Amino acid sequence: MDTESTYSEYSHYSSRSRGSHRHGERSRDRHKSRSKDGSRSEKSVTINAPPAEPLLGDESIHGEEVQDDNWGETTTAVTGTSEHSISQEDIARISKDMEDSVGLDCKRYLGLTVAAVLGLLVFLTPIAFLILPQVLWRDKLEPCGTACEGLFISVAFKLLILLLGTWALFFRPPRAGMPRVFVFRVLLMVLIFLFVVSYWLFYGVRILETKDSNYQGIVQYAVSLVDALLFIHYLAIVLLEMRQLQPMFSVKATRSTDGETYFYSLGHLSIQRAAVVILENYYKDFSVHNPALLTASKSRAAKHMAGLKVYNVDGPENNAPGQSRAMITAAARRRDTSHNDLYYEEADHDRRVKKRKSRLVVAVEEAFTHIKRMQEEEQKKAPGEVMDPREAAQAIFPSMARALQKYLRTTRQHHCHTMESIQQHLAFCITNNMTPKAFLESYLNPGPTLQYSQNRWFARQWTLVSEKAVTNGLNDGVVFVLKCTDFSLVVTVKKIPFIKLSEEFIDPKSHKFVLRLQSETSV
Amino acid sequence: MAHIAGLPVTAVVQRIEIHKLRQGENLILGFSIGGGIDQDPGQNPYSEDKSDKGIYVTRVSEGGPAEVAGLHTGDKIMQVNGWDMTMVTHDQARKRLTKKNEDVVRLLVTRTNLETVVRQSMQ
Numbered sequence: 001m002d003t004e005s006t007y008s009e010y011s012h013y014s015s016r017s018r019g020s021h022r023h024g025e026r027s028r029d030r031h032k033s034r035s036k037d038g039s040r041s042e043k044s045v046t047i048n049a050p051p052a053e054p055l056l057g058d059e060s061i062h063g064e065e066v067q068d069d070n071w072g073e074t075t076t077a078v079t080g081t082s083e084h085s086i087s088q089e090d091i092a093r094i095s096k097d098m099e100d101s102v103g104l105d106c107k108r109y110l111g112l113t114v115a116a117v118l119g120l121l122v123f124l125t126p127i128a129f130l131i132l133p134q135v136l137w138r139d140k141l142e143p144c145g146t147a148c149e150g151l152f153i154s155v156a157f158k159l160l161i162l163l164l165g166t167w168a169l170f171f172r173p174p175r176a177g178m179p180r181v182f183v184f185r186v187l188l189m190v191l192i193f194l195f196v197v198s199y200w201l202f203y204g205v206r207i208l209e210t211k212d213s214n215y216q217g218i219v220q221y222a223v224s225l226v227d228a229l230l231f232i233h234y235l236a237i238v239l240l241e242m243r244q245l246q247p248m249f250s251v252k253a254t255r256s257t258d259g260e261t262y263f264y265s266l267g268h269l270s271i272q273r274a275a276v277v278i279l280e281n282y283y284k285d286f287s288v289h290n291p292a293l294l295t296a297s298k299s300r301a302a303k304h305m306a307g308l309k310v311y312n313v314d315g316p317e318n319n320a321p322g323q324s325r326a327m328i329t330a331a332a333r334r335r336d337t338s339h340n341d342l343y344y345e346e347a348d349h350d351r352r353v354k355k356r357k358s359r360l361v362v363a364v365e366e367a368f369t370h371i372k373r374m375q376e377e378e379q380k381k382a383p384g385e386v387m388d389p390r391e392a393a394q395a396i397f398p399s400m401a402r403a404l405q406k407y408l409r410t411t412r413q414h415h416c417h418t419m420e421s422i423q424q425h426l427a428f429c430i431t432n433n434m435t436p437k438a439f440l441e442s443y444l445n446p447g448p449t450l451q452y453s454q455n456r457w458f459a460r461q462w463t464l465v466s467e468k469a470v471t472n473g474l475n476d477g478v479v480f481v482l483k484c485t486d487f488s489l490v491v492t493v494k495k496i497p498f499i500k501l502s503e504e505f506i507d508p509k510s511h512k513f514v515l516r517l518q519s520e521t522s523v
Numbered sequence: 524m525a526h527i528a529g530l531p532v533t534a535v536v537q538r539i540e541i542h543k544l545r546q547g548e549n550l551i552l553g554f555s556i557g558g559g560i561d562q563d564p565g566q567n568p569y570s571e572d573k574s575d576k577g578i579y580v581t582r583v584s585e586g587g588p589a590e591v592a593g594l595h596t597g598d599k600i601m602q603v604n605g606w607d608m609t610m611v612t613h614d615q616a617r618k619r620l621t622k623k624n625e626d627v628v629r630l631l632v633t634r635t636n637l638e639t640v641v642r643q644s645m646q
Contacts, residue, residue, distance in 0.1 A: 516563040519613055520581050522555040523620045 108177055118189055119166065122196055122229065126155060129203060129222040133215060136208075141215045151219045158226045165233050169240070176276040179464060183270065183471050184239045192232060199225055244269045249474050249493050253278050257294055257487040260286055265496075272470040275482055278491060279462060287446040289458045289487060292412035296345075300338060349410075356407040357444065363403040364436040367396040371430060393427035404443065413446065416456050458486045526575065532609060535638045536601055536631040541592045543626050552620060552628065553587020554580050554594055559613030569597035571635060577601075578608045578616045580632070598632040605629075 130152075133141060207218060244267035251274065254261045262285050266274055371392050387395065404422065408414040429439040442451065449457050464470055465488075466480035476495035481488050526532060543550035558567055560576045569579045580598045583590050600608045603619045611619070620628060 516566070517561065517613075518557065518563055518566040520555050520557045521613065521617050522582070522584075523552045523617060 108174070111181070115170070115185075115189065118193060119170075122192055123159070123163065125196055125199065126159065126222045126226050126229075129225065130155070130219060132208070133212075133218055137211045137213075140211060140213045142213050144215050144219070148216050148219050151216075151223050155219070155223055155226055158223075158230060162226065162229055162233060165230075169233070169237060175280065178272045178276065178470075180272060180469075180471050182273075188232070188236050188239065192229075195228065195232065243267065244273075248496055249476070250496055251278065251474075252492045252494070253282070254490045254492075255286060255289070255487055256490055257289065257291075262286065266474065269474055270471050271466055271468065271474060271478065271480055272464060274474055274493075275462075275464050275470075275480065275491070278489070279482065282459070282489065283450045284448050286449060288416060288449045288452050288456065290412065290416070290446065291458070291486065292415065300342070303338065353407075353410050356403070356410050360400070360403040360407045361436070361440065363400045364440055367400045368436045368439075370396050370399075373433070389427040389431045390423075392430055393423050397423055397426060408443065413443070416446075416452055417443070421453070459484045461485070526572075534601060534633040535641050536633045537593075537637060539589075539592050539594055539630045539632055541588050541594065541628050541630065543628070544588045550621070550623065550626070551587070552589050553584045554589040555582040556600070556613075556616055556620070557581040559616060560610060561612045570599070575599075576610075578611065578613075594630070594632065595634065598634050600630055600632050602631040603628055 203221070206212065207221075212218065246267050247265035248268055249266050251264045251266050252261060253264065262281070264278060264281060266277060269277070374386065401419075405414065408417060425442065426439060449459065454460075461484065463483040464480060465483055466478075468478060468480075470480075472478075474493050476493065478493040479491065481490050541552055543552055556578050558564070558570075558575075558577055558579045562576065564570065564576045565573050567573070567575070567579060569581070570577070578600045580589075580594060580596055580600065583594055583596050600616075602608055603616075604625065606619050608616055608619070
């Protein structure tokens with residue numbers, strides 16, 4: 001039944017943009033998903049009580065999935081919203097603008113400048129303490145003996161050590177931008193500020209105003225300041241670096257789309273710092289997110305929902321709980337053989353993958369036999385057919401290209417690798433004398449996210465979703481979610497139990513043994 | 524009923540006289556023994572007290588001299604020709620029974636039901 005809505009031109013446009021962004025992640029527009037679902041199920045207008053919205057929007061890649069050519073003819077009648085909905089392109093553009101806005105960077109630079117100014121002030125204070133009396137009331141000062149000059153040397157070296165330590169600890173490129181301030185760092189800065197201010201106060205009142213003539217006392221005062229600064233530096237090391245080293249919690253990170261799980265050991269960290277650690281490990285541990293692998297379960301789910309339709313004959317009353325309960329009971333009574341389909345489909349898929357893999361391995365091995373590394377002497381002798389790695393890779397690539405392409409298509413990885421990248425990898429393997437198996441390793445097993453180029457990651461901008469404040473420390477039972485546009489990482493924290501160890505002493509002489517015999521003799 | 528070392532052992536015994544049978548070069552008695560002070564008393568199926576390290580009859584061959592003389596499996600041998608068998612090693616017991624210059628061995632054996640039988644016959 002062809003039902004063309006009056007706004008069909010617009011839905012043409014929006015669906016086309018949807019089609020062009022098949023990599024795209026978000027299904028923010030309920031109108032579009034509902035129309036797509038309506039068209040999938042037997043070309044009739046359905047009013048589903050729970051809208052069957054696929055989890056991640058349309059994930060079909062490169063037209064291999066069910067390309068629904070009939071969407072133009074069957075659009076639902078819910079056209080009121082289509083005027084106000086914006087297409088995916090607009091959404092992408094707006095969010096990109098927000099990402100590049102200046103506001104977020106300002107916060108980071110503000111923190112940096114404050115810290116730099118404070119550091120400079122702190123560093124120059126002891127020098128100022130020493131120089132000011134000399135400048136202001138030189139004639140009144142007592143002459144400084146050898147002890148004084150020794151103190152000068154010690155001040156100089158301690159300042160140098162402080163400088164090196166501060167450079168090592170604080171002047172490192174930041175790993176991440178966190179949503180809230182780093183509590184310990186702020187505490188330390190406040191402490192240093194108060195400390196220096198109190199020293200200046202004392203200095204101003206007791207020494208500058210009275211123009212104290214005991215220069216040795218002043219120098220010792222400056223030395224005590226530098227000592228205290230070194231101790232504050234020690235406190236900074238302990239608070240910022242060492243406290244979280246001892247593992248106290250076991251943290252489980254699960255990806256919401258395919259359930260891939262990893263466990264990490266963390267110490268006492270705030271939630272935002274723990275999130276940063278987990279994200280750093282995400283890029284090197286979790287295999288790359290492949291939306292093409294998730295379509296099978298979604299199509300099964302859609303088939304479940306499409307089997308039954310509920311018609312609301314009582315007018316516009318919204319009897320949603322009753323409808324869903326009716327659907328559930330009807331579905332339970334129906335004999336469901338979808339498990340059979342799943343089993344045979346998976347067995348078939350496994351067999352196909354194995355076949356393609358064996359063809360691929362043979363093709364690659366054969367291709368590698370065509371190349372031989374030339375030694376130095378041979379190079380001088382026969383300069384005819386000499387090729388560099390890139391040309392060699394291009395020469396043998398065509399013989400294995402077909403088998404590799406077919407294999408990648410079967411395992412749905414073909415969008416992760418371009419031809420250029422494959423040739424580059426081949427040249428790399430040839431240069432480093434790798435065997436065909438080593439070359440194939442990156443295609444047979446999906447590797448960690450870092451291995452692929454950045455536009456395949458599907459994971460760039462992360463949002464921390466947490467019920468507790470993100471500067472709170474980790475605790476047993478804390479759950480937070482790291483959301484990305486395609487998927488999310490659900491993180492659960494469990495405390496490592498307190499281990500009670502007792503000892504038992506065994507005397508080495510107590511190991512004694514006896515034979516257990518039972519012989520029978522006939523007489 | 525564990526035996527306390529040093530105290531005398533009392534038991535109701537039966538005298539059994541076995542005449543050895545000549546089979547080729549050997550003189551055989553027709554039964555098998557198990558136990559001894561160098562053996563594991565816990566594995567003895569016939570003893571009442573599992574710490575008893577005495578010599579027990581584990582098997583009596585059919586129609587042999589021992590069966591003819593009235594020896595039964597599970598009997599504990601207390602004496603052989605006057606020599607004590609309650610505190611000997613397995614090999615010593617074997618030697619006592621298989622002396623080549625003796626044709627007859629006179630055993631004192633005990634079994635659990637002997638005491639009840641004797642008491643019943645005395646009433």
